[in-house]
Amino acid sequence: MGDPEVRDKLIKEYGPKIKYMAYRLSHRLQPDIDIDDLISAGIIGLMDAMDKYDPSKETLFKTYAEFRIRGAMLDEIRAMDWIPRSVKEKAGLLYRTVAQLEKKLGKSPTEDEIASELKMTMAEYQEFIAQAKTSAMISIEDLGIHLDNDRDILECIGEPEKRDPLTLLLSKDTRDILKSAIEHLPEKEQRVVSLYYYNELTMKEIGRILSVTESRVSQLHTQAMFRLKGKLKERNG
Incomplete structure (x- = not known):
């Protein structure tokens, strides 16, 4: 998915979903986590999914993308090291x-x-x-x-x-x-x-x-x- 137009379209399409996932994670884990940081991480996760998605694996892109988005958000949370x-x-x-x-x-x-x-x-x-x-x-x-x-x-x-x-x-x-x-x-x-x-x-x-x-x-x-x-x-x- 190297076409810039396709990538921009997907980022816009998945924007609301990324925000929802970020708010949900923040609510479940720690209310004072910076939502914008999670959203940014989610966008990076989506871009990573675009680069690494393999249609031959018979997994829908939506499924794979959500997997990578949430994984990127969790990596960001761990990097914050907010748990005392x-x-x-x-x-x-x-x-x-x-x-x-x-x-x-x-x-x-x-x-x-x-x-x-x-x-x-x-x-x-x-x-x-x-x-x-x-x-x-x-x-x-x-x-x-x-x-x-x-x-x-x-x-x-x-x-x-x-x-x-x-x-x-x-x-x-x-x-x-x-x-x-x-x-x-x-x-x-x-x-x-x-x-x-x-x-x-x-x-x-x-x-x-x-x-x-x-x-x-x-x-x-x-x-x-x-x-x-x-x-x-x-x-x-």
């Missing part, structure tokens, strides 16, 4: 603890078991989860295996015909690992992930369905992300 070191350390400790308990117990550990392993009271553990939340939110975007977007995670659970085309960019082994990891989440956490990403409900709406507070839904979501990250890190070495 203390939060990264908390996240790392939680990932390792969950993975170790999974091995030791042969099942997904309960909140009480995780808190006990960390030598924390439940109140201290919940505060710990709240502080590590920002790291979990960016983790959902790739889970350490370069997933394109948050919805792909849930698409791996459903029937093949319901999957988003971007899921097909993943290897079968990766999809199988991810599917297994999600299916082994505790029931309530799996339901939160499903309602949040597949049904696209807000945490407040999910709270009404589960008869819990919005804050509790946020805790369950964060725990699910750490469990998935820990399990995938373990499986991927």
Whole structure:
């Protein structure tokens, strides 16, 4: 796609989509991220897609372009390094603890078991989860295996015909690992992930369905992300 007119047309065509993706990422991750920086990164991602798109791969350009756009935005966010070191350390400790308990117990550990392993009271553990939340939110975007977007995670659970085309960019082994990891989440956490990403409900709406507070839904979501990250890190070495 080297024709300047074609490239200009695509940039104009994808402009609204890039802005939407930038606002969505900013809202999910960190409200004070500079939207213009994400939009600029998205445009670079689109141009990269134009240069590297291979029609012989039987992937629609739209699918490939969105993959590259979001990837460029995530690279920009990581380059900002806005997650404090203390939060990264908390996240790392939680990932390792969950993975170790999974091995030791042969099942997904309960909140009480995780808190006990960390030598924390439940109140201290919940505060710990709240502080590590920002790291979990960016983790959902790739889970350490370069997933394109948050919805792909849930698409791996459903029937093949319901999957988003971007899921097909993943290897079968990766999809199988991810599917297994999600299916082994505790029931309530799996339901939160499903309602949040597949049904696209807000945490407040999910709270009404589960008869819990919005804050509790946020805790369950964060725990699910750490469990998935820990399990995938373990499986991927």
